Amino acid sequence: MQVYADNAATTKISAHALQAMMPCFEIYYGNPSSLHTVGQEAKEVLEQARETVAKCLGCQPREIYFTSGGSEADNQAIRSAAFYGARKGKKHIISTAFEHHAVLHTLNALEKEGFEVTLLDVKEGHNITAQQVKDAIREDTCLVTCMYANNEIGSVLPIAQIGAVCKEAGVPFHTDAVQAVGHLQIDVKEQNIDMLSLSGHKFHGPKGVGALYVRRGIPLVNVIEGGAQERGKRGGTENLPAIVGMAAALEDACANMDANNAKVIALRDKLIAGISQIPHCDLNGDRANRLPGNVSFCFEGIEGESLLLLLDAQGISASSGSACTSGSLDPSHVLLAIGRVHDVAHGSLRLSLCHENTEEEIDHILTVVPQVVELLRNMSPVWRDLQTGKREYIL
């Protein structure tokens, strides 16, 4: 049995999205910037896609800028707030310790340029509170950037409350909502969000395309210089097939959100309950405020990478928080941020589900994971030390 349980890394494109893209190759192949009919027809399709995306977020089409993905949107949002903040002498940015690298690495770069960054602690409940944001805001704060939902451990942040705090303090608020868009109900106006990043391939759209919502009146700087595309804020001929595919996928995701989530949450909770039976493991992330498809655990006495390889051999595609694939032996910054010690953080497993997963697949995972964990523990010197009392259990 093949089970794809890595939907937080990327999703399979939906048939509807794929179908929506085809005319962009065959009919609407014109350049939306061209003045002739073929170009203007492509332009019309582009603007329809913008309207669709705007409707799903509760904003105006003119507030949507298409990008090459979530990472570019994060870079542009943060760089823009930093640039305009610095002009007013404000060089302090607030974020969280468990952001995606697209945010954290942009903030690192800004620190080298003289900005001061406060990363909020996420140990308590594996989440942050709006009060933490409020307490961290200073006279010279030019941006609060907090992810909507965490990609590794699934915690959903109190975005509306953070938005309210930022609005009251007059500080621009950006959220990396890549894991939330298409999965959770979002209304950027009601939630007082000034900027929001999204990515097509996290909700069954194509890869290499995303968008940045920017509230009217918030100024942007360019990350990609070039032509006058995207109101002059993002140069480069628009990737029309991908943009149209993303809009179609988002429309579907928003229309079917309640039904999809009811199904996915039931599968998730069954998986969490089943895995929790394994001794000496612990759920990562916020139990109550959690992404519908996220299951994340740490197991004591095993290596996440070995676990993944053995699961893969049984047809299960999952992911681990450790960053060995990126050539580093350091465990995930997210797991360290929530207070997991190195050894425990190394034994992590993330299963991320979507509405296409089935009950039979969950049963298969629940048969295989306990077997594989036991097999690995039986080979582990760390596990032997734990069992003989030479080392103390943490979980």
Ligand SMILES: *Cc1c(COP(=O)(O)O)cnc(C)c1O
């Ligand atoms: C996937 C992801 C990104 C990056 O999006 P890309 O479109 O792959 O660049 C950023 N933030 C979060 C939370 C993500 O899950």
